[in-house]
Amino acid sequence: MSVVLKSCAIAVVLAATACSGPGSDAQQRALAEQAQAESTAFGSDLQLWRDQRVADLTRPDGWTSLTGLHWIDPGAHYIGTDAGNGIRLTIGPGHFGMIDLSSGRLRFVPEKGVAITLDGEPLTGSVILRADDAPAGPNLLGFDEGKGVATVIKRGERYALRVKHADAPTRAGFKGLEYWPSTQDWKVVGKFVAHPPGKTIAIANIIGTTDEVPNPGAIEFTRDGKPYRIEALDEGGEQLFLVFADRTSGHGSYPAGRFLDTPKPDVNGRVVLDFNKSYNPPCAFTAFATCPLPPPENRIDLAINAGEKTYAYATP
Numbered sequence: 001m002s003v004v005l006k007s008c009a010i011a012v013v014l015a016a017t018a019c020s021g022p023g024s025d026a027q028q029r030a031l032a033e034q035a036q037a038e039s040t041a042f043g044s045d046l047q048l049w050r051d052q053r054v055a056d057l058t059r060p061d062g063w064t065s066l067t068g069l070h071w072i073d074p075g076a077h078y079i080g081t082d083a084g085n086g087i088r089l090t091i092g093p094g095h096f097g098m099i100d101l102s103s104g105r106l107r108f109v110p111e112k113g114v115a116i117t118l119d120g121e122p123l124t125g126s127v128i129l130r131a132d133d134a135p136a137g138p139n140l141l142g143f144d145e146g147k148g149v150a151t152v153i154k155r156g157e158r159y160a161l162r163v164k165h166a167d168a169p170t171r172a173g174f175k176g177l178e179y180w181p182s183t184q185d186w187k188v189v190g191k192f193v194a195h196p197p198g199k200t201i202a203i204a205n206i207i208g209t210t211d212e213v214p215n216p217g218a219i220e221f222t223r224d225g226k227p228y229r230i231e232a233l234d235e236g237g238e239q240l241f242l243v244f245a246d247r248t249s250g251h252g253s254y255p256a257g258r259f260l261d262t263p264k265p266d267v268n269g270r271v272v273l274d275f276n277k278s279y280n281p282p283c284a285f286t287a288f289a290t291c292p293l294p295p296p297e298n299r300i301d302l303a304i305n306a307g308e309k310t311y312a313y314a315t316p
Contacts, residue, residue, distance in 0.1 A: 042184050049277055054177060057285065060166035061149055064174050067091050068163040069288035072152075076100040079150075079161070080111070091165040092148050097141075099129075101159060106131070106152055108141065117142035131159060155290055156209035162288065170286055178309040179276075180252075186275040186306035190221035192232075192265035201231055203243065203292045206256065206283055211292075216240075219262075219271050223302055230273075231297045232262075240264055240271070243281075245294040247303035254280045254310050257294040278307025285311055 057064050070087045077086035082094040089096065097110040109126040110116040116123045119140050131152040132138040138151040147166040152159055194217040201215035214234040219242075221228055232240040245257035258278045265271045282289035 039184070042187070043182070046182050046274075046276055050177070050179070053279060058171060058174050060147065060171075061164050062171070063282040063289065064171040064285050065164040065166060065168045066162070066170065066282075066286040066288040067165045067168045068161070069290070070161040070163070072099060072101050072106070072159045072161060074101050087161060089163060091167055092143055092163075096143060096150075099161065106159060114143070115145070117146070153290070155205070155207060158209075175312055177311065179307060180305045180309065182276045183306070186304070188221045188223065188273045188275065190219040190271045190273050192269045192271045193218050193220055193229075201233070201295055201297075203233070203295060205293060206289075206291045213292075217265075218297075219273065221273060226302075228300055228302055229297070230300065231295060238264065242273075242298070243292050243294045244298040244300060246300045248305060252305070252309055253278075253307070254284045256281065256283060256291065257298075258307060260307075275304050275306040278304065280308050280311055 056062055059065070067090050072087075076098055077100070078098050079085055079087040079089065079096040080094050081089045081092055085095070087099070093111070093114050095111045096114065097108055097116060100107045100109075106129045107126055108129050110123050117140075118127055120142065123141075127139070129139045129141075129152050130136060131154040133154045138153065141150040142148065143150070144165065148164065150161055150163045153162050154160075195215060199215050200212040202210050203213045204210045215231055216234045218229050218231050219240075221230075230242050230244055232242060235241050239261045240263075242260040242262065243257060244260065246253070249255055249257055259281055260273065260275065260278045262271055262273055281291035283291040
């Protein structure tokens, strides 16, 4: 068909549509189909996110697998489940090895006859361990044929041994997640307001220390005609990280606040906040996490009835 004929055909269609009026059955059906398609896409995307959320939480090394957080004082400490150890594990070998903190360095010596791996490879001698503040991340000490893993974390000036195990009671007894009903009106378009380069914001955590975290800007949005603002954090990934509390905190959602990841702003400075994907911090699932708390700027006078509700933590 020539361009002229195509143009004529389009003109006929447009004329017919115009004659039928804006409230025609055809237009109403088209709008209804579009709305249904958008609703289906929204629901499918959210379900995929929820499925991935549960999968991440319940991985053999996910947050529900935490079994201990052991602060390391200077000096040498034996590790294991037996009573004579300075660092007492709840699951694992009776004697795991020895860790020695001296001059800011952590040396680990594996127990003879116990199979230990370092970053997936058999460990036969002593090693200086990296903590989670190292550019390459922490070393992974594996035990119990890979079911257990221990890492060193640094919070403030202190070090701790974080231990996970696939047989953790919190993983075996995971209760599932509850959500508010999902609605598209909690998927809000906000405006990113950039801060000067290099700005940071003080973020306290649940163990009482404070970190200066990169704070590239804030996100402004409106709800029911009222303006709100959330300071955004940048942890080096492809998304912005939000730590916030709202009127549901302690009244349906986790008392210490929730998290939300969102894509970085587009070329027009727009940011989509899908509060249906608000989620609980690790501390909602275990007593052995060191979660950040919402800064005062992110305590919002708004009930965000969307996303994850409080988790009913209980061991079997």
